[in-house]
Amino acid sequence: MMDPIPYTRPSITECEVSYVEDAARTGWGPKCYDYIVRFEGLFRDFIGTRHGIATSSCTGAMQMGLAAMGIGPGDEVILADTNWIATASPILHLGATPVFVDILADSWCIDPSAAERAITPRTRAIIATHLYGNLCDMDALLDLGARHDIPIIEDAAEAIGARYRDRPAGSFGLFSTFSFHGTKTLTTGEGGMFLTSSDALYDKVLTLSNHGRDRQQAKQFWA
Numbered sequence: 001m002m003d004p005i006p007y008t009r010p011s012i013t014e015c016e017v018s019y020v021e022d023a024a025r026t027g028w029g030p031k032c033y034d035y036i037v038r039f040e041g042l043f044r045d046f047i048g049t050r051h052g053i054a055t056s057s058c059t060g061a062m063q064m065g066l067a068a069m070g071i072g073p074g075d076e077v078i079l080a081d082t083n084w085i086a087t088a089s090p091i092l093h094l095g096a097t098p099v100f101v102d103i104l105a106d107s108w109c110i111d112p113s114a115a116e117r118a119i120t121p122r123t124r125a126i127i128a129t130h131l132y133g134n135l136c137d138m139d140a141l142l143d144l145g146a147r148h149d150i151p152i153i154e155d156a157a158e159a160i161g162a163r164y165r166d167r168p169a170g171s172f173g174l175f176s177t178f179s180f181h182g183t184k185t186l187t188t189g190e191g192g193m194f195l196t197s198s199d200a201l202y203d204k205v206l207t208l209s210n211h212g213r214d215r216q217q218a219k220q221f222w223a
């Protein structure tokens with residue numbers, strides 16, 4: 001009998017191990033943000049947005065982004081009916097209503113026509129989830145959003161490195177979220193990233209993610 005073939009396993013080399021060891025030994029006090037800030041900058045530049053905030057998960061990044069938009073009770077957010085619960089649960093946690101629509105057969109991504117039919121006066125956002133490396137029809141979705149004045153959000157948890165018309169996934173929407181779970185293309189064990197080019201949205205999510213503290217303040221702890 002053949003040995004089982006693991007369906008997913010990250011590539012961990014001595015280089016990664018050495019960075020983890022260094023972070024555990026030195027990443028304290030005034031250096032507590034060093035690795036995070038470097039990671040945020042490198043990832044932000046790779047995707048091509050103005051801002052990046054590392055988070056505990058892609059789910060957390062999505063919830064903070066929606067909260068920063070002011071989404072709450074009475075609002076609706078449109079998303080594909082194939083979405084994992086982690087995309088829908090932030091909507092519910094904020095008291096809003098997820099509205100599920102059909103997908104395109106060739107990509108398994110949200111059908112822009114179905115999304116347009118689901119729009120109501122309560123629609124506050126449309127989430128475009130890029131699935132299995134397939135990207136949503138961003139041309140159609142961005143046109144739809146512009147015509148109805150509805151922001152498009154990218155759930156790019158499974159799309160690190162994927163491109164649409166030579167632009168990286170995560171560079172199109174009002175904001176985008178990424179996952180670094182152990183099953184994803186790039187892993188930190190667990191974790192996520194919030195990306196946006198909106199200064200206002202960045203400031204709000206930064207406040208939400210860090211207990212209201214400014215990342216740039218020199219003193220993080222008080223006696």
